[in-house]
Amino acid sequence: MIQISEVLETNHMIEKENLDVRTITVGISLLDCMDADLSVLREKIYRKITRVAKDLVPVGESIERDFGIPIVNKRISVTPISLVGSGACRCPEDYVSIARTLDEAAKAVGVNFLGGYSALVSKGMTEADRNLILSIPEALSQTEFVCSSVNVGSTKTGIDMNAVRLLGDIIHRTAELTADRDSLGCAKLVVFCNAPDDNPFMAGAFHGVTEGDAVIHVGVSGPGVVKNAVDQCRGSDFEVLCETVKKTAFKITRVGQLVAKEASRRLQIPFGIIDLSLAPTPAVGDSIAEILESMGLECTGAPGTTAALALLNDQVKKGGVMASSYVGGLSGAFIPISEDQGMIHAVNAGALTIEKLEAMTCVCSVGLDMIAIPGDTPATTISGIIADEMAIGMVNAKTTAVRLIPVIGKGVGEVVEFGGLLGYAPVMPVNTFDCSSFVNRGGRIPAPIHSFKN
């Protein structure tokens, strides 16, 4: 029988420590919508999304009520659109029209983001892939809910440096087209290495071609709960600290597992995976940086930060894996700047730089995330930063990503406001030494030696 102390503990996590389920994401395959006629393709896409996901939002809300647990986001991911549109799209503008269709479908079913305006080009680009990438700035400036991602490298294939170079320009162009909104378009564009097929988190979610027709993925959260647990073991040794994080991660993930199974049953869509990521929000007390500081760092970015993050990430996985039958997606701690009050504070205090963040991405998911940089940063420098981050992912056989926002018209120290879950961020300085001759070489970086395991 349930004990009153257990009930009170759970409800304390929900009410006082911001425990929530971050997202229920329905992955929808659009491969069966493919058509040579663009208007027929768009019609099929709209019909399939609005049919499969029509009950997602009401079912999500009824689960919230039944269990008393907030489910912050209900989202959709679709098959990478570069594939879906390859038979019908002759130019970037054709792809933009698909983005508008996706936006209308997302609006019709009431989700807050739709991911999958994506291309997978880790070894090379087809004409369709190139057209989709070229269409990203227009697509993101003309739509509200569409999120885009491009996978430019993997441990098995190496890094497509042509795509890396192109994306430096694309990120810049996206920033310019959304300059009136603090270059918000770039917050909806992620560049990946080793992108997972089943990630429920935005902006990088897409429904991989290895997935079934429709599937439910759930992303859990709960930095506030972990922070509180870590607070309770001040002064104790690492064994106690690790055990505490692990047990807490187990409890958090169990809630995600419950919600995922329940959503799967009520929507009659198979359950895919639970993503174990600790995802912060701009709310005070819902911060990854605060967990690291609670472990004993004066400020995130201080020496010891990478070790603390590695420990946190590993224990979250160890606790979470036992709590769920299927774990996947990104599964780790997110370290975005704008979405985490403690990270923002660390940047403002001068403790945290892009270089330190890069080191931190070696031990956690996902990468350089939601970082505002000066609007006059050259596109080649952005490509250089992407190349560095992709190399970390490629060599360490892990997912890494870059979501940079060159804020047009703003410089170091100024603040940009994205609103909602995207938060706000101080513009961070970027190393100004030039890398253009390197990134302009063209071609591919070969796969690392340890990828040859066959």
Place this chain on the structure above:
Amino acid sequence: MKKYIITVVGKDSVGIIARVCTYLSENHANILDIAQTIVSGYFNMMMIVDPEKCEKSIEAMADDLDRIGEEIGVRIHLQHEDIFNMMHRI
């Protein structure tokens, strides 16, 4: 059998349990267990109920209990027991 957990948290006063129990009996919800405790001056009560014979939907009862809670100055939640089972039992 689906069981639900009712929690009541707030400042202690006369008649809280009576009020909640009256509502449950009027709506044919069977109370299986009651526990209560005081945590840092606050009244905490938990009830395990079986709503099988209830005519109202769970959503409607949750709304009613919310309203009753507001009237007597406490917070009342109605939640499916599985969230607690999942979190605290392997």
